[in-house]
Amino acid sequence: MQDLHDLYQEVILDHNRRPRNFGPLPDATQSAKGHNPLCGDKLTLSLKVEGDRITDVMFEGSGCAISKSSASLMTDAIKGRTVDEATELFDRFHQMVTTPSDQPVDEAAVGKLAVLAGVREFPARVKCASLAWHTLKAALTKAPDPAKTE
Amino acid sequence: MTPHAVPVPAASSSFDVKAVRAQFPALQQQVHGKPLAYLDNAATTQKPQVVIDALRHYYERDNANVHRGVHALSERATAAFEASRRTVQQLVNAVSEREIVFTRNATESINLVARAWGDWQLKPGDEVLISAMEHHSNIVPWQMACARTGAILKVAPIDDRGDVIMEEFERLVTTKTKMVAVVHLSNVLGTINPVEEMIALARRVGATVLIDGSQAAYHMAVDVQAMAPDFYVFTGHKIYGPTGIGVLYGRESLLDAMPPFLGGGDMISSVTFEKSEWNGLPYKFEAGTPNIAAAIGLGRAVEFVRDIGFEAIGAHEAALLAYATERLSAVPGLRLVGTARRKASVLSFVMSDLHPHDIGTIVDREGVAIRTGHHCAQPVMDRYSIPATARASLAMYNTTDEIDALVVALDRVRHLLG
Numbered sequence: 001m002q003d004l005h006d007l008y009q010e011v012i013l014d015h016n017r018r019p020r021n022f023g024p025l026p027d028a029t030q031s032a033k034g035h036n037p038l039c040g041d042k043l044t045l046s047l048k049v050e051g052d053r054i055t056d057v058m059f060e061g062s063g064c065a066i067s068k069s070s071a072s073l074m075t076d077a078i079k080g081r082t083v084d085e086a087t088e089l090f091d092r093f094h095q096m097v098t099t100p101s102d103q104p105v106d107e108a109a110v111g112k113l114a115v116l117a118g119v120r121e122f123p124a125r126v127k128c129a130s131l132a133w134h135t136l137k138a139a140l141t142k143a144p145d146p147a148k149t150e
Numbered sequence: 151m152t153p154h155a156v157p158v159p160a161a162s163s164s165f166d167v168k169a170v171r172a173q174f175p176a177l178q179q180q181v182h183g184k185p186l187a188y189l190d191n192a193a194t195t196q197k198p199q200v201v202i203d204a205l206r207h208y209y210e211r212d213n214a215n216v217h218r219g220v221h222a223l224s225e226r227a228t229a230a231f232e233a234s235r236r237t238v239q240q241l242v243n244a245v246s247e248r249e250i251v252f253t254r255n256a257t258e259s260i261n262l263v264a265r266a267w268g269d270w271q272l273k274p275g276d277e278v279l280i281s282a283m284e285h286h287s288n289i290v291p292w293q294m295a296c297a298r299t300g301a302i303l304k305v306a307p308i309d310d311r312g313d314v315i316m317e318e319f320e321r322l323v324t325t326k327t328k329m330v331a332v333v334h335l336s337n338v339l340g341t342i343n344p345v346e347e348m349i350a351l352a353r354r355v356g357a358t359v360l361i362d363g364s365q366a367a368y369h370m371a372v373d374v375q376a377m378a379p380d381f382y383v384f385t386g387h388k389i390y391g392p393t394g395i396g397v398l399y400g401r402e403s404l405l406d407a408m409p410p411f412l413g414g415g416d417m418i419s420s421v422t423f424e425k426s427e428w429n430g431l432p433y434k435f436e437a438g439t440p441n442i443a444a445a446i447g448l449g450r451a452v453e454f455v456r457d458i459g460f461e462a463i464g465a466h467e468a469a470l471l472a473y474a475t476e477r478l479s480a481v482p483g484l485r486l487v488g489t490a491r492r493k494a495s496v497l498s499f500v501m502s503d504l505h506p507h508d509i510g511t512i513v514d515r516e517g518v519a520i521r522t523g524h525h526c527a528q529p530v531m532d533r534y535s536i537p538a539t540a541r542a543s544l545a546m547y548n549t550t551d552e553i554d555a556l557v558v559a560l561d562r563v564r565h566l567l568g
């Protein structure tokens with residue numbers, strides 16, 4: 001049985017208590033809202049894209065420990081990356097959290113984000129971890145409607 | 151940790167919770183290596199063995215369509231199906247079994263009324279009055295009916311404790327009010343609404359009344375003749391019956407005058423390509439093959455509840471509510487949402503800045519099943535400016551030990567996330 005400590009790892013709890021890149025981004029070039037109707041989690045993601053590079057990123061909102069820490073970890077991971085690199089990271093993250101829990105994940109491919117691999121044992125929580133990433137995709141494609149996890 | 155810091159309620163002499171629990175197979179399991187404490191009864195209740203047996207018996211012995219065949223199986227199925235209707239009629243003390251319409255669930259019952267009654271009676275400028283504590287199922291069908299007819303939806307506010315502000319409610323009941331649709335017992339707050347008083351106010355202006363009894367039906371006796379609403383709806387799976395079966399009680403003269411809801415087989419007396427004649431009550435509102443097994447299972451569930459009795463169930467649940475309120479109130483950082491003067495054994499809560507979703511996941515690992523989220527009542531969350539709550543809802547088979555297990559699990563939450 002998966003232990004709760006595999007889900008609520010210290011890194012995750014730390015990002016939940018002290019989220020990085022949390023707040024408004026006045027000179028954002030694009031932003032998107034994400035909403036998980038199941039649990040009421042809401043977040044706004046703001047990006048500053050210069051050329052093909054994400055030079056700054058901030059998020060605001062309320063959510064559970066998993067969604068908040070995932071958003072925090074994501075902003076750290078994509079800041080300074082190109083749009084293509086961020087999109088590729090979305091795919092790798094998505095693959096990690098949807099890989100069956102009895103199969104190993106490629107931790108090297110996702111770096112620090114690997115701390116969220118434990119979410120696979122908690123199917124009801126995968127959407128919490130994915131919310132920020134779906135919102136990122138919406139912001140990058142400038143989709144007009146709020147990103148939803150379902 | 152002293153699990154019995156609060157006096158444990160004395161077991162009622164007529165009610166043996168151990169014997170009751172023994173009749174529910176699903177309660178006899180371990181979850182994540184811990185004994186299951188099932189505290190999510192407002193979402194759905196577990197099923198006693200007699201209900202499971204009734205479903206099995208129907209499919210093994212009596213499976214046939216109802217009201218059609220002349221063969222033995224069809225006659226047995228029809229007899230069992232109609233016997234269930236009479237059992238439900240007796241449960242709510244309806245005058246006639248013609249007043250008991252089987253639907254899929256309470257949501258369908260409300261939609262039936264919003265369509266068949268609403269489209270027939272609501273005119274532009276008419277008002278539909280609901281309360282601020284309604285489940286989405288008693289909001290959305292009326293929004294849709296208002297959009298179709300030009301009627302206006304009005305909402306009676308609630309106070310910080312979770313009681314409808316009756317002065318405001320009274321002010322909102324006017325000659326424009328054509329429908330008053332309110333919940334009997336709130337699924338989030340546990341509030342038991344003063345429905346008799348609300349119905350009396352509606353009567354003064356000639357408004358029609360629908361009471362959503364989804365949560366009330368498993369906690370308390372309902373007498374539709376004494377209460378005298380026009381419609382009373384509830385669902386089978388919350389009163390220890392199967393999913394897929396709901397009930398609409400409707401006053402006979404009103405049901406008789408209403409146009410049908412869905413068209414199809416069983417709801418007609420004659421069909422030609424030019425014109426069809428509607429069947430009598432309640433069949434006019436039961437188009438198509440119903441969920442026969444679930445209807446029979448519901449009848450058995452109602453008998454099960456009746457044999458134990460709402461007096462004993464109510465006393466047990468009231469003692470559990472008092473115990474749980476005291477124990478949960480003592481948990482550091484915990485705040486109960488819903489402290490109405492009259493309430494049932496539903497305890498919604500928030501804990502400092504911990505998100506209910508995290509609480510739910512962690513207590514689940516301790517074998518404790520609670521609901522987290524907005525409980526299909528987003529306006530209630532907005533009213534209290536919270537995104538979600540955690541909710542423990544207690545039924546006849548719950549014990550003080552299970553409440554203790556919840557409190558211990560909440561302790562784990564604080565240690566892990568606090």
